[in-house]
Amino acid sequence: MSVEVVSILILVGIFLLATVRPVNLGALAIVAAFVLGVTALDGKDVEERTDAIFEGFPGELFIILAGVTYLFAIAKSNGTVDWLVHAAIRAVGGRVGLIPWIMFLVTACLTAIGAVVPAAVAIIAPIGMGFAIRYKINPLLMGLMIINGATAGGFSPMSIFGGITNGVVDKAGLPGNPTLLFLASFFFNLAISVVVFFLWGGRDLIGRRADDLGGEPGGAKRPDTADLPQDTGPAGSSEPAAETAAKTAGPGGGSGDAATPATTSPRGGVATVTTSPGGTYEAMTLDRDRSLTLLGLAALAVGALFFDLNVGLVAITVAAVLTLISPVSAKEAVNQIAWPTVLLVCGIVMYVSVMQSLGTIDWLGDEVATVGAPLLAALIICFIGGAVSAFASTTGILGALIPLAVPFLTGGEAVGAVGLITALAISSSVVDSSPFSTSGALVVANAPDDRRDDVYKGLIRWGFSMVALAPIATWAIFVVPGWL
Numbered sequence: 001m002s003v004e005v006v007s008i009l010i011l012v013g014i015f016l017l018a019t020v021r022p023v024n025l026g027a028l029a030i031v032a033a034f035v036l037g038v039t040a041l042d043g044k045d046v047e048e049r050t051d052a053i054f055e056g057f058p059g060e061l062f063i064i065l066a067g068v069t070y071l072f073a074i075a076k077s078n079g080t081v082d083w084l085v086h087a088a089i090r091a092v093g094g095r096v097g098l099i100p101w102i103m104f105l106v107t108a109c110l111t112a113i114g115a116v117v118p119a120a121v122a123i124i125a126p127i128g129m130g131f132a133i134r135y136k137i138n139p140l141l142m143g144l145m146i147i148n149g150a151t152a153g154g155f156s157p158m159s160i161f162g163g164i165t166n167g168v169v170d171k172a173g174l175p176g177n178p179t180l181l182f183l184a185s186f187f188f189n190l191a192i193s194v195v196v197f198f199l200w201g202g203r204d205l206i207g208r209r210a211d212d213l214g215g216e217p218g219g220a221k222r223p224d225t226a227d228l229p230q231d232t233g234p235a236g237s238s239e240p241a242a243e244t245a246a247k248t249a250g251p252g253g254g255s256g257d258a259a260t261p262a263t264t265s266p267r268g269g270v271a272t273v274t275t276s277p278g279g280t281y282e283a284m285t286l287d288r289d290r291s292l293t294l295l296g297l298a299a300l301a302v303g304a305l306f307f308d309l310n311v312g313l314v315a316i317t318v319a320a321v322l323t324l325i326s327p328v329s330a331k332e333a334v335n336q337i338a339w340p341t342v343l344l345v346c347g348i349v350m351y352v353s354v355m356q357s358l359g360t361i362d363w364l365g366d367e368v369a370t371v372g373a374p375l376l377a378a379l380i381i382c383f384i385g386g387a388v389s390a391f392a393s394t395t396g397i398l399g400a401l402i403p404l405a406v407p408f409l410t411g412g413e414a415v416g417a418v419g420l421i422t423a424l425a426i427s428s429s430v431v432d433s434s435p436f437s438t439s440g441a442l443v444v445a446n447a448p449d450d451r452r453d454d455v456y457k458g459l460i461r462w463g464f465s466m467v468a469l470a471p472i473a474t475w476a477i478f479v480v481p482g483w484l
Helices: 003-020 025-040 046-054 059-077 080-090 097-114 115-136 139-152 160-171 178-199 242-249 288-306 311-325 339-358 362-367 374-389 394-404 417-433 436-444 449-477
Strands: 262-264 269-270
Touching: 003 025, 003 362, 003 394, 025 046, 025 288, 025 339, 025 394, 046 115, 046 242, 046 339, 059 080, 059 160, 059 288, 059 311, 059 339, 080 097, 080 288, 097 115, 097 139, 097 178, 097 374, 115 139, 115 374, 115 436, 139 178, 139 417, 139 436, 139 449, 160 178, 160 394, 178 417, 178 449, 242 339, 339 362, 374 394, 374 417, 374 449, 394 417, 417 436, 417 449, 436 449
Parallel strands: none
Antiparallel strands: 262 269
16 A cells, blocks of 8 residues: 555544544644654654654744634623623624524624634634524524624634645645635525524514513523523634534533523633623723723734735734733733644644655646546535534534645646635535534534424524535535636
8 A cells, every 4th residue: 555545544534533532633633743754754763854843843834823722712702802802792782683694794703813614613603693592593693693703703714724834835836815815705695594593483483573472672681590501511622523512511501690690601610791780781981091901902803804914923923912912801811812723733844744745746746636526525525524523523624625625726736726725625615514613513512402403403404504505505506617
């Protein structure tokens, strides 16, 4: 058996192992890179082969992942995220039909500014489910809107998914378009959210007012603690199983202090929301730290989108300035960097780099060239991304499949690189609504007890319909026309 085939089998094996066992995929990938590298890479001795392994470490991608999650952790710690959530909820007025869309937009904003997708879902899902119970909104509708929102913002140039995809594309020397990738993902998720809204009761919510259900206008009345499921699962971990998230939620999704209901933080901790004795939201003020954080986020967006500045370096610069100005509010932010995700992505990229040094990537390109049907091959790649990501790591898939598709994209075939990368990215991410993915599991864990089974079954149906339909749709939109 050739070393190229062995390296591919090892890659498949570590994905499977990380899916069925609670071990970080990146750690397995680093081990695989070490074993395969020292035994198969060219070099006079072990030290030289080890140096070749380290040459594949993605330093720029490491800075991006650490920087954006560091900045997001500060925004969460100093209350900027809570301020954004409260401001969005107040904007609803008394219109119940807008509540799911507010949850969609808030979650999209969180992931767009650097939140890991599961962390954003963990923050918003308890809040969204509380509103779903109080205002008689289908919890499956609310859960899918939150997941779709997290995915919609996930490919911004400042986000985790966007950073991974754009970093891998840049390293591979492929043409990329970060803005198009973000907009394509956002509007695709927006479109399927419209379908979700009308499939699961959204039409009945149009025109309904909070006053009609005994609530205060604008959803001002805080849902009772019993009505607000809490998730205390490992939201900050890279790939917890669905069963783990369901168990950690506890009976009814958990319990909290009646005076200060809680929402989960990106690390699975608790962030309290201040309420008045009457149970209504107290207006959160836009103080100095929150104002400076919003200004820093705006500076990051402008620098990345209009001046082509490195996202990671700008994010760490903004985070460092905020820490100097307010050391107390940013004290724990470094500990809240998404280290499991950083390890996962860097490990996968290191292993793929070893595969490239062994000639596996070129070998795959030669094999794909024999297919003779580039459009069919592109569709198969999208199906692989969607099917595997429904059960395994979306971040890992993005880090592995794009480099493996490089020879196919650079071989002069009639497939545009930007179009296929966009289709692959969307196909691999919209399936996060599967209950076997982290985001889907968190929604199940936070669903009301009497509706949890319905939500679980609904997510299975919707998630696997995305596995079947999303690759075809994205392939037809972004690859077949040949305009990208």
